[in-house]
Amino acid sequence: MAELGSTAFESLLLRIAADYPYIQLIESSKFSWHSRKNSVTYKKSIEDTGEDVLALLHEVGHALLYHKAYTYDFELLQLEIAAWEKARELANHYGNETALNEDYVQDCLDTYRDWLHLRATCPICFARSLQNSSSHYQCFNCRTEWRVSRSRLCRPYRLQT
Ligand SMILES: [Zn+2]
Numbered sequence: 001m002a003e004l005g006s007t008a009f010e011s012l013l014l015r016i017a018a019d020y021p022y023i024q025l026i027e028s029s030k031f032s033w034h035s036r037k038n039s040v041t042y043k044k045s046i047e048d049t050g051e052d053v054l055a056l057l058h059e060v061g062h063a064l065l066y067h068k069a070y071t072y073d074f075e076l077l078q079l080e081i082a083a084w085e086k087a088r089e090l091a092n093h094y095g096n097e098t099a100l101n102e103d104y105v106q107d108c109l110d111t112y113r114d115w116l117h118l119r120a121t122c123p124i125c126f127a128r129s130l131q132n133s134s135s136h137y138q139c140f141n142c143r144t145e146w147r148v149s150r151s152r153l154c155r156p157y158r159l160q161t
């Protein structure tokens, strides 16, 4: 059994808790940021892969940037990019540069880009369209309207295939 603070993840957790006492760090089944509760949930993994370090830095990035709900899908992608930029800063500050895997970051952002592309594509004529409310898109080409479900900040990193 690992002692507290014995892995890179655990020592990072302790340092973040000390530096940002106003962010609640809660153990859970996944990594996420909850703006209303000002809390970051994290999942302890058995293997020390470094992905948990990255995921924690990313969620704390959202927290430090005070990310809140958003209206348009493209805003989510911007928030994600900003959270990863903050994660890079934090990684440098805490000495976790080696955990910062750019391929992993780009994979995460790609899942958001794919998701955005899917939602924004007209189901009738396949034109790329604009969102006109948090739950509707309308095709500028054939005028078809379609609904999309409300999306949440911080979806899972990788889409299950
Ligand atoms: Zn269309």
Ligand SMILES: [Zn+2]
Pocket (backbone or CB within 6 Å): 058, 062, 079, 080, 083, 153, 154, 155
């Ligand atoms: Zn995120």
